Each structure stands twice: as structure tokens, then as C-alpha cells.
Amino acid sequence: MSRRGELIELRPVDRTNLETYLTWVSDPEVTATLAIGARPLTRENEQEFFDRATRSTATDVFWAIHSLDDGAVIGQTGLHRIDPSNRSASLGIVIGDKQRWGKGYGTDAVRVLCDYGFAELNLYRIELEVLEHNERGYRAYLKAGFTEEGRRRHAWYRNGAYQDSVVMSVLRPEWEVASG
Secondary structure: OOOEOOOEEOOOHHHHHHHHHHHOOOOOHHHHHOOOOOOOHHHHHHHHEEEEEEEEOOOEEEEEEEEEOOOEEEEEEEEEEEEEEOEEEEEEEEEEOHHHHOOHHHHHHHHHHHHHHHOOOOOOOEEEEEEEOHHHHHHHHHOOOOEEEEEEEEEEOOOOOOEEEEEEEEHHHHHHHOOO
């Protein structure tokens, strides 16, 4: 099952894209804003991640992000730590294709994923964390309807310095108003 936006389509992760994913997670520029950081990952690390992604459970749902322009896989996204009791989840995303950065693909993917979370999973709250230096990501989340809640001070160590983690969320009523 896939979900379409204006620029992207979310599709189940596919084993044929494993080499592409490995290229992304091996690029320090791509991983600079991710929780995994810039540590080198092996093919086995990525295979383990892929195996988890294809066994999506009640607590995690993974999607590949494909461009509607040419069908190419350009990133990954998902909802994690899905909590049906509290109707909440955490959102994660990476646009690994650097040629697509700053062109609205991430914002569109976040919108499609939130639509899925609220409509299909009956979530009330979707949250995320973004490193303070990730201005492009921060702007994309704001455009997608997220609100900054606060900061986890010096929560991440990157490039020889501590950085704040900005906590953001969107609630279902806010999403319904924003998405009309």
C-alpha cells in the first residue's frame, strides 16, 4: 500500500534499495542531522535496519520516499514508538538524495506521513526531535504544521560540540485545522 502527496509517494521499503540506503548512511553530510550520527555503518548494520523495517510492528512503521517526478527513491521515513494507549508516535525522516534537499520533498513526506498517522492509526499526537543546527529540517517541520515545544539542552554531541535537540509536535486538532 502506498500513499501519495504532491511531490512524493510513500511506499513500503524495498530490498532493491539497500545499496542506496547504505550510500546515504555512509555520507557524513546526510547523517549529520540524524540520531545515528556520522559513525560509519556497515552493510550488516544497514541489513539489520532493513530487516527491522520490513518487519514493521505495532510500534514502528517504515516507508521509502519516492519522487513522483521520476520514481526514484530519495529518502526514508516512519512513525516510531507508536503508543496506542496514548495515541502518540515519534516521526523520523531522512532525505538521502542531496540533490532533492530544500525542494519541498521532506515537507510533503511529513504531511503524507502525518495524514497516515492521524487517519489510519488514529493518533492524537506526533512528535519529533530536530538538532538545533538543522535549520532546513526545522523549517520543513514548521511548514508541515509542527510547533516547537521546548529543547533538550546539549542533548547531542556533533562535530566536537554539544547541540540542543528541539522537541516539536503536532496534535490532531491542529492538524485538522491546518490541513483543512
